[in-house]
Amino acid sequence: MNIYDIAEKSGVSIATVSRVLNDSDKVSEKTKEKVMKVMAEEDYTPNVFARGLSGESTHTVGVLVPDISDNYMARAVALIERRLHEKDYNMLLSCSGFRAEEKEEHIRMLLEERIDAMILVGSTYAGSDTKSHNTGYIEKAAQKKPLFLINGDVDAENIFCTFSNDYAVSLDLTKKLIENGRNRILFLTDSESYSAKKKKAGYEKALEEAGIAPIPSLICHIRNNIDETVSYLEENHPDFDACFATDDAMAVGVLKYAMKHGVSVPKDLSIIGYNNSELALATTPELTSVDNKLEKICDDTVIRLFSVLSGNGFVPRRTSVACTVVQRGTTNH
Amino acid sequence: MNIYDIAEKSGVSIATVSRVLNDSDKVSEKTKEKVMKVMAEEDYTPNVFARGLSGESTHTVGVLVPDISDNYMARAVALIERRLHEKDYNMLLSCSGFRAEEKEEHIRMLLEERIDAMILVGSTYAGSDTKSHNTGYIEKAAQKKPLFLINGDVDAENIFCTFSNDYAVSLDLTKKLIENGRNRILFLTDSESYSAKKKKAGYEKALEEAGIAPIPSLICHIRNNIDETVSYLEENHPDFDACFATDDAMAVGVLKYAMKHGVSVPKDLSIIGYNNSELALATTPELTSVDNKLEKICDDTVIRLFSVLSGNGFVPRRTSVACTVVQRGTTNH
DNA sequence: TTGTAGGCGTTATCAG
DNA sequence: CTGATAACGCCTACAA
Numbered sequence: 001m002n003i004y005d006i007a008e009k010s011g012v013s014i015a016t017v018s019r020v021l022n023d024s025d026k027v028s029e030k031t032k033e034k035v036m037k038v039m040a041e042e043d044y045t046p047n048v049f050a051r052g053l054s055g056e057s058t059h060t061v062g063v064l065v066p067d068i069s070d071n072y073m074a075r076a077v078a079l080i081e082r083r084l085h086e087k088d089y090n091m092l093l094s095c096s097g098f099r100a101e102e103k104e105e106h107i108r109m110l111l112e113e114r115i116d117a118m119i120l121v122g123s124t125y126a127g128s129d130t131k132s133h134n135t136g137y138i139e140k141a142a143q144k145k146p147l148f149l150i151n152g153d154v155d156a157e158n159i160f161c162t163f164s165n166d167y168a169v170s171l172d173l174t175k176k177l178i179e180n181g182r183n184r185i186l187f188l189t190d191s192e193s194y195s196a197k198k199k200k201a202g203y204e205k206a207l208e209e210a211g212i213a214p215i216p217s218l219i220c221h222i223r224n225n226i227d228e229t230v231s232y233l234e235e236n237h238p239d240f241d242a243c244f245a246t247d248d249a250m251a252v253g254v255l256k257y258a259m260k261h262g263v264s265v266p267k268d269l270s271i272i273g274y275n276n277s278e279l280a281l282a283t284t285p286e287l288t289s290v291d292n293k294l295e296k297i298c299d300d301t302v303i304r305l306f307s308v309l310s311g312n313g314f315v316p317r318r319t320s321v322a323c324t325v326v327q328r329g330t331t332n333h
Numbered sequence: 334m335n336i337y338d339i340a341e342k343s344g345v346s347i348a349t350v351s352r353v354l355n356d357s358d359k360v361s362e363k364t365k366e367k368v369m370k371v372m373a374e375e376d377y378t379p380n381v382f383a384r385g386l387s388g389e390s391t392h393t394v395g396v397l398v399p400d401i402s403d404n405y406m407a408r409a410v411a412l413i414e415r416r417l418h419e420k421d422y423n424m425l426l427s428c429s430g431f432r433a434e435e436k437e438e439h440i441r442m443l444l445e446e447r448i449d450a451m452i453l454v455g456s457t458y459a460g461s462d463t464k465s466h467n468t469g470y471i472e473k474a475a476q477k478k479p480l481f482l483i484n485g486d487v488d489a490e491n492i493f494c495t496f497s498n499d500y501a502v503s504l505d506l507t508k509k510l511i512e513n514g515r516n517r518i519l520f521l522t523d524s525e526s527y528s529a530k531k532k533k534a535g536y537e538k539a540l541e542e543a544g545i546a547p548i549p550s551l552i553c554h555i556r557n558n559i560d561e562t563v564s565y566l567e568e569n570h571p572d573f574d575a576c577f578a579t580d581d582a583m584a585v586g587v588l589k590y591a592m593k594h595g596v597s598v599p600k601d602l603s604i605i606g607y608n609n610s611e612l613a614l615a616t617t618p619e620l621t622s623v624d625n626k627l628e629k630i631c632d633d634t635v636i637r638l639f640s641v642l643s644g645n646g647f648v649p650r651r652t653s654v655a656c657t658v659v660q661r662g663t664t665n666h
Numbered sequence: 667t668t669g670t671a672g673g674c675g676t677t678a679t680c681a682g
Numbered sequence: 683c684t685g686a687t688a689a690c691g692c693c694t695a696c697a698a
Contacts, residue, residue, distance in 0.1 A: 002675055013685045018677060026683060045445045049391075050675030052382030053690045060425075067411065071611075074407035078400065081428045085439075090446060092393075093426040095414045106418075112378045113423060226614045252615045259617045278404075281559045282585045282615040284592045335691055346669045351693060361667060383691030386674045 062110035079298035123195035126152025170202025182242035190224035229253025248273035285329025395443035412631035456528035459485025503535025515575035523557035562586025581606035618662025
C-alpha cells in the first residue's frame, strides 16, 4: 500500500495525497476528507525511508549509554524518551560499554543511521576511564551531527553539555563531615570519568582546606557493586570514620559492612552516597545521598536539542545544574 | 558524499561500489581495495534510507517497554541490545507506560518505522492492567511484523512468546512457607499482568491444597515502591507471618516495616521477593528472591527472532524458562 | 568481472 | 487548488 494506491482509490494525484499527508493548507476540505478516508480504510502509513530519502529530518535521535541496566542511566533514558516521544521523535538506543573502542564503534554505527542528533549519557564519554583516551572522537562525531552530553563537558563546536555541580557539592559535603569531627574519610569511586574526577577534586580540596593530609589507602577505586564493596573492605579493612561514595551501591556496601561488624551508623560512621537511587531507600537506616537532578538535566538537554534542530536562536553550549543533598539516616546533619 | 561520488573517484561504476559495499564475491580484489580506500578517505557511509527503500531489511528491531527506569525492564533491554548489536542490528526503543491507549499508540508508531520485528518486554502487554483491555491489539500488530513477547503468552500467528514458570515457582514457594508453619501469608502485587496472575494463582493453589482459606485482606494490590509499601502496611496493619511479593521493592518495603516495628526476620516473619534485583542485596538481612532467568529469556527471544527473520526452519511459538529461588536471609530454607 | 537502467515511495518544483 | 515529473541514494536484474 503506497501513495499511488491511495491516489488511485481517491481519484487524485499522488501530489495531492502527499499534501494531505503533510497537512498542507492548499488542499480543499473536500479532497482532504476524501483522501483521509481512503487512507484510514486502507490502514496506510507512509514509508519512512522514502521520506528520509527526500526530506531532511529523520525524526530520530540516537542515544548512547554505557550500560542501560545501570539505574542512573536507565532513569536518564526514560526521561529522554518521554520528551522525545512528546515531540514525535524516535529514539535509537545503543549501549556501548565503557571501553574506548566500543564507544567509538557505537558512535559510528549510530551516525550511519542518519539520526538528527545524538545524546551521550554519562560522564564516561567526556573524560575517559582508560586515561590514554581523549575526547577527540566526540569532537569528530560532532562535525556530523549536533552532540549532547549528559554529565560531560567538552568544549567544542556543535557539542552541547549539561552537567551537575559535582565539585561544589562534594567539597561542601566533605567539609561538613570534617566539621562533624570526621577526619578519616573513605572516598570510593568506580571510574575516572569526568564527573568522578570532579567529585574527587572536591573531596581533596576540602581535606586540603582543613589541613588534613590525604591518606592514599582511603582513596579507593572499586566496582560500583554492593557485594564487591563489602569484599573489598573485608580484605583491606581500612580504618575510616566516614565514607563518601560516588554512587549509591558502594555506599550501601559500606553500610552493610558496618552492620555486619557492629559499627554504629551514623554514630561512629557517616556514609554518603550519590545519585539518590532506590537503593538509598532500601536500607535501614536509609542512606544519605546526593540528588543530581537528573530530571532537570535531561529536560534541559532535550529542550536545547530541539532548539538546535529548529535552528532558531542562540543555544548555550554549557549548562550547569545544582545538585541537592538528601539527608537520611547515615549522616548526622 | 554518495555512491556516485565514490564511483567517480574510484573510476568504477556505482554497481561496483554497491557490490563492494555489500561484500559481494563478484568483485576482483584489486577493484575492491581501490574502492574501499576511496570510501575510507572520504569517510563515506551509505544512506540507510536509500537502502531501506530498495532493500527489504532495515536492520532495526523495535523494542517496547512500559518503563525503562524499572530495573527489571532495563536489564532486559540491556541484554537484548547486546545481542542485537552483535548481529549489527539497531534498536528503536519506546516506553509506553501501562495505559492501554498509550501502548497501542506506541506500537503504531514503532510499526510506522519499518522495523524488521518487534519485542514487547513485560507481561503487561500480554494480559492487561485495565481489565477491559484484551490482547487484540497485539494480534493485529503481529500481522505486520513478527512480534516477540518477553514474559507474555498470546497464542496467535506470528507471535512468539518466552516466559518463566511463575505458577510452579509460586506454588512451590507458598507450599514451603506453609510447611514451615506459616499460615497468614501476605501476597503483594503491583499489577494484573499475565505474570502477576500466574503468581497469584500459584499462591492460591498452595493455600487450597493445604486447606487454608484465603484471607482477602492479605491479598493486596499496591504500587511496587518501597516507601509506599511501608505506608500501606502502617495504615492497614495486616496480621501476617510471611510475605510473598511479586517484585523486590515491595518485599524490601515489608522488611523495612518489620525492622521498624521490631519484628524478627526470618524468625517471626518470612519474606520472599521476585526478580532478584540489586535491591535484594542492599538489605540486612539480604532478601530471598526468585531469579526469573531474565538473561536466558532474552537470549532465547533474540535467537528465535533471528531464526524467524532468516526464514529457515520452524520456530516454536512458545518457550518456557524455569525460575530458580535464591535463598537468603529473609527465609529459613 | 563490470556497467546500464529501472524501480523503491516520498517530497518539491513547476505548470496549469 | 491540482497534477506531472524530477530528484533523493541505493539495489539488482540484465547486458556486455
